[in-house]
Amino acid sequence: MVTTVISESSNGSLHPVSAQIVGAAASLGEAITVVCPGGFGSSEAAQISGVAKVISVEGECFENYDCLAWSKALSPLVDGDLILSSSSAIGRELIASIAAAKGIPVVQDVTGLTSGFLATRSIFSGKAIEEVSISAPCAISLRANSFESAGSGGSAEITTIDVSQEVSVAVKQALAKASERLDVSEADIIISGGRGMGDPANFSHLNEIADLLGAAVGASRAAVDTWDDIPHSMQVGQTGKTVTPNLYIAVGISGAIQHLAGMRSSKFILAINKDPEAPIFGVADYGIVSTWEDALPSLKEHLTELLSN
Amino acid sequence: MGVAVLLKQVPDTTSKISISSGRVDESSVTKWSISPYDEYALENAIKLKEGGYGDVVAITCGPPRASKCLTEAAAVGADRLIHIVTDSSLDSIQIQSILSAAVKESECEIVMCGKQAADTNSGSTGPGLSSSLGYSFVGAATRVSMEGGAVSATRLGPSGPEEVEVRVPCVFTFDKGDSELRRPNVRGIMMAKKKQIDTLTPEDLGVDASISKVIIESHSSPPEKQPGQKFVGSESVPEVVNKLREEANVI
Amino acid sequence: MAYEALDFYDIDSLLTEEERMVRDMVRDWVEERVLPNIEDACRDGVFPDEWRAEIGEMGILGAPLKGYGCPGLSYIAYGLICQELERGDSGVRSFASVQGSLAMYPIWDFGSEDQKEKYLPGMAKGDLVGCFGLTEPDYGSNPGDMITRAEDKGDHFLLNGAKMWITNGTIADLAVVWAKLDGDIRGFIVEKDDEGFSAPEMKGKHSLKASVTSELVFQDCKIPKDRLLPGVRGLRGPFSCLNNARYGISWGAVGAAQSCFNSAREYALSRIQFGHPIASFQLVQNKLSWMLREITKGQLLAYHIGKKKDDGSWIPEQISLAKMNNVDMALEIARMSRDIHGANGILDEYPVMRHMANLESVKTYEGTHDIHNLILGRHITGIQSFTREP
Numbered sequence A: 001m002v003t004t005v006i007s008e009s010s011n012g013s014l015h016p017v018s019a020q021i022v023g024a025a026a027s028l029g030e031a032i033t034v035v036c037p038g039g040f041g042s043s044e045a046a047q048i049s050g051v052a053k054v055i056s057v058e059g060e061c062f063e064n065y066d067c068l069a070w071s072k073a074l075s076p077l078v079d080g081d082l083i084l085s086s087s088s089a090i091g092r093e094l095i096a097s098i099a100a101a102k103g104i105p106v107v108q109d110v111t112g113l114t115s116g117f118l119a120t121r122s123i124f125s126g127k128a129i130e131e132v133s134i135s136a137p138c139a140i141s142l143r144a145n146s147f148e149s150a151g152s153g154g155s156a157e158i159t160t161i162d163v164s165q166e167v168s169v170a171v172k173q174a175l176a177k178a179s180e181r182l183d184v185s186e187a188d189i190i191i192s193g194g195r196g197m198g199d200p201a202n203f204s205h206l207n208e209i210a211d212l213l214g215a216a217v218g219a220s221r222a223a224v225d226t227w228d229d230i231p232h233s234m235q236v237g238q239t240g241k242t243v244t245p246n247l248y249i250a251v252g253i254s255g256a257i258q259h260l261a262g263m264r265s266s267k268f269i270l271a272i273n274k275d276p277e278a279p280i281f282g283v284a285d286y287g288i289v290s291t292w293e294d295a296l297p298s299l300k301e302h303l304t305e306l307l308s309n
Numbered sequence B: 001m002g003v004a005v006l007l008k009q010v011p012d013t014t015s016k017i018s019i020s021s022g023r024v025d026e027s028s029v030t031k032w033s034i035s036p037y038d039e040y041a042l043e044n045a046i047k048l049k050e051g052g053y054g055d056v057v058a059i060t061c062g063p064p065r066a067s068k069c070l071t072e073a074a075a076v077g078a079d080r081l082i083h084i085v086t087d088s089s090l091d092s093i094q095i096q097s098i099l100s101a102a103v104k105e106s107e108c109e110i111v112m113c114g115k116q117a118a119d120t121n122s123g124s125t126g127p128g129l130s131s132s133l134g135y136s137f138v139g140a141a142t143r144v145s146m147e148g149g150a151v152s153a154t155r156l157g158p159s160g161p162e163e164v165e166v167r168v169p170c171v172f173t174f175d176k177g178d179s180e181l182r183r184p185n186v187r188g189i190m191m192a193k194k195k196q197i198d199t200l201t202p203e204d205l206g207v208d209a210s211i212s213k214v215i216i217e218s219h220s221s222p223p224e225k226q227p228g229q230k231f232v233g234s235e236s237v238p239e240v241v242n243k244l245r246e247e248a249n250v251i
Numbered sequence C: 001m002a003y004e005a006l007d008f009y010d011i012d013s014l015l016t017e018e019e020r021m022v023r024d025m026v027r028d029w030v031e032e033r034v035l036p037n038i039e040d041a042c043r044d045g046v047f048p049d050e051w052r053a054e055i056g057e058m059g060i061l062g063a064p065l066k067g068y069g070c071p072g073l074s075y076i077a078y079g080l081i082c083q084e085l086e087r088g089d090s091g092v093r094s095f096a097s098v099q100g101s102l103a104m105y106p107i108w109d110f111g112s113e114d115q116k117e118k119y120l121p122g123m124a125k126g127d128l129v130g131c132f133g134l135t136e137p138d139y140g141s142n143p144g145d146m147i148t149r150a151e152d153k154g155d156h157f158l159l160n161g162a163k164m165w166i167t168n169g170t171i172a173d174l175a176v177v178w179a180k181l182d183g184d185i186r187g188f189i190v191e192k193d194d195e196g197f198s199a200p201e202m203k204g205k206h207s208l209k210a211s212v213t214s215e216l217v218f219q220d221c222k223i224p225k226d227r228l229l230p231g232v233r234g235l236r237g238p239f240s241c242l243n244n245a246r247y248g249i250s251w252g253a254v255g256a257a258q259s260c261f262n263s264a265r266e267y268a269l270s271r272i273q274f275g276h277p278i279a280s281f282q283l284v285q286n287k288l289s290w291m292l293r294e295i296t297k298g299q300l301l302a303y304h305i306g307k308k309k310d311d312g313s314w315i316p317e318q319i320s321l322a323k324m325n326n327v328d329m330a331l332e333i334a335r336m337s338r339d340i341h342g343a344n345g346i347l348d349e350y351p352v353m354r355h356m357a358n359l360e361s362v363k364t365y366e367g368t369h370d371i372h373n374l375i376l377g378r379h380i381t382g383i384q385s386f387t388r389e390p
Helices: A017-026 A043-047 A067-077 A087-100 A200-214 A220-226 A257-263 A292-308 B036-050 B064-075 B092-106 B124-131 B186-194 B234-246 C016-036 C038-044 C048-057 C075-088 C090-110 C113-124 C235-272 C282-313 C314-341 C343-345 C352-364 C371-382
Strands: A004-006 A031-037 A051-058 A084-087 A107-114 A118-123 A128-134 A140-141 A157-162 A169-174 A189-193 A216-219 A249-253 A269-275 A284-290 B003-006 B009-010 B032-034 B058-061 B082-086 B108-113 B134-146 B151-159 B160-166 B170-174 B198-202 B214-220 B229-232 C130-133 C149-152 C157-165 C174-181 C186-192 C215-226
Touching: A004 A017, A017 A031, A017 A043, A017 A140, A031 A043, A031 A067, A031 A084, A043 A051, A043 A157, A043 B134, A051 A067, A067 A169, A067 B124, A084 A189, A084 B092, A087 A107, A087 A140, A087 B124, A087 B134, A087 C352, A128 B170, A169 B134, A169 B151, A169 C038, A189 A200, A200 A216, A200 A292, A200 B234, A216 A220, A220 B229, A249 A257, A249 A292, A249 C215, A257 C343, A269 A292, A269 B234, A292 C038, B003 B036, B003 B092, B009 B064, B036 B058, B036 B108, B036 B170, B058 B064, B058 B092, B058 B108, B058 C235, B064 B082, B064 B186, B064 B198, B064 B214, B064 C016, B082 B092, B092 B124, B108 B124, B124 B134, B124 B170, B134 B198, B151 B229, B160 B234, B186 C016, B229 B234, C016 C048, C016 C075, C048 C075, C048 C090, C075 C090, C075 C235, C075 C282, C090 C113, C090 C130, C090 C174, C090 C186, C090 C235, C130 C157, C157 C174, C157 C186, C174 C235, C186 C215, C235 C282, C235 C352, C282 C314, C314 C343, C314 C352, C314 C371, C343 C352
Parallel strands: A004 A031, A004 A084, A031 A051, A051 A157, A084 A140, A107 A140, A189 A216, A189 A249, A249 A269, A269 A284, A284 B229, B003 B058, B003 B108, B058 B082, B082 B198, B108 B170, B134 B170, C130 C174, C149 C174
Antiparallel strands: A107 A118, A118 A128, A128 B214, A169 B160, B009 B032, B134 B151, B151 B160, C149 C157, C157 C215, C174 C186
């Protein structure tokens, strides 16, 4: 029984999540083929332990992302009782398109998988967990960092297949990323500053970390009221915005009840405050008692290191 | 000509989700709404209609209560309303077969829906339909426009936002964009009240809703949050960063 | 958590789908446009012109009136509109009440065909703003003795006098003014550019700050003959208008009370004192339970009088009961809610003191609490006790 993994690439090389997907497949004891759209990362894929075969699919249609074209090119080459991909935006679209072409069901963003197949995933934006049983053949996309990565040391055979697939989506031009930062109400990660930042200019430290994480920058009411430079649109709290990000980082915010009302439903809360008795520590999952001057440079350094790996 | 908009009714995203007897308890849901990303699809569809493209056909597949979505869509400008009524829990093949049959019946060459529904958070329907209908696909679009027969869109591509040109027929899935969602008004609400809803069953469209290849075994609440961990001094930052990745999986 | 309007006896199940959709449309608008901006509007003492335009676009002005571009909704729908607007702010609901019940309604019921065609369509859209001139500096609860008078000068009327406490006055394009013509109270449409008419704003209010309150001053104000409302004489004219507005207010007060209850409940669940949320303390539960009781009773009163308005079987005293009861309970709930919020309740982080201050006005206008009391007293006994006259 074969499992096909559709690999994920990033800037032309193999994305680390691909090794995690191979790891998940390997724990099910399947013979694993990795299919590389556009050929990106195929030689790295061949070195993942447990991979039997790599199919590098190449052609002009892979110059830009066209889901239907890619799916038409890949579907005939993708086989097996189980097809896996990452649950990135493109990973999901592609596997859903391929699954429909093959007439097999697809389940997305799975965090746990055992043979059978029994899959676990979160639904309602994480408010509930779902367990489903899926009949083979089927397609499943896996969430990053949920499965143990397969090691290296493999030496799979790479087969190159050239395809010429008509493209129906043409990229006219790349648009400059919006210069304004993400709005707090839309972000998965928010870093907020309070009056403890001392000066609105110090929010630049928060901006730097936000840039690293692709986060939005928020503020407490105290900061908004005290400083003209901190606009009301950044305010999180009773009379500001209510937010439910995956991660809320509160820096120099005491945690008054009005602020908590706006962010207490965040999935995870990291608080940095020099006052060990600050009420924010009562709701924080991780609390660091430190001045922001000491903590933020270290945070920036270690986040940069982690994210570059 | 015409735009088919696929709408899914979900518990309002601000609702508390409660579990009882291993299943999400629907009776405790106080407000049902159109899935938020689908609202952006509807807004863009109506904009195309206002540009002269054709009628907007709003389609939903779900239990009887889902017809409310269609009336809400009519109140802001949807012309034709199709409700495929089913109480069954459907897998991706079933739902896509139903919706593609409905789209074919509507003869619409442009299909729009949200990039993912607020309940399953999956995002399979759009790309799956593109494949089964053989329609082009553009995902995570924030704007679609038509100029002299050519369709262009702004979408989030692999390296950032980009402007694309698309061959029709096409499926677009939508992300939240800059477009403000239009509000209904009393006139729209009163006209919507009078609008006929075409009601079908999955069987009418040749789909057996009874046998699913994906069976829900159980629902449960997310694990209780661990008690908060407190660290003293900035030396703890590396350890906390590690925990954010390993324990919390948020970065 | 999203706003959950208390509906303990499930009034929602009694509504038609259209009524629910209208309610939800207004609720969403208040959520998106009023709540984020109301504290600033209050602080600055302005009624933002965008709100006038957006309320007009929603098509909810003059809700129960039929024809001439008016919505033609049920009285229940009108009530729901007032409920949702006032959950936002009584000043916002006052704008709509005055426009619909006090300015559009008299033209619709007592005006000539020409007057209806001329004013109603623009007023329904919110393009023309109206106000209602009855109350005077020295004649509030006793409008019958008003001294604003009109003289027939052959080819025009000459108006002299002054009106006070007039919502929308300064921003109004027209005013429906009640004045004595040969001793008879008649209605006149005064337009803002009429000679001898001015509408200065009254400043320094601690209540209804996001609403425009004005004086109307008539100094040899010349108005054309075709501005007289032909269809009514005497106090029946203004009182018919007031009955409609009062009906809307009985629902509006429920909205304000729901807002205060919601805030108190959420606050009580989050505020920890002595190691427990204050919602776990008996005295707090007692207060919340009282609020639930009163809101539920108020909703049932409002709903039932709404049904009677829709089938025509109502009498004005029934409206007096609903207005009086609901505003009374709403004001008490606002105070109690402020108490539950502790010191935080005095901040504009929470809506409670704003509602509390507003409701003082709502308790006073459209017939004071005491006047409605006496209306009911007269109904019960057959004996009027407003004045010392026999």
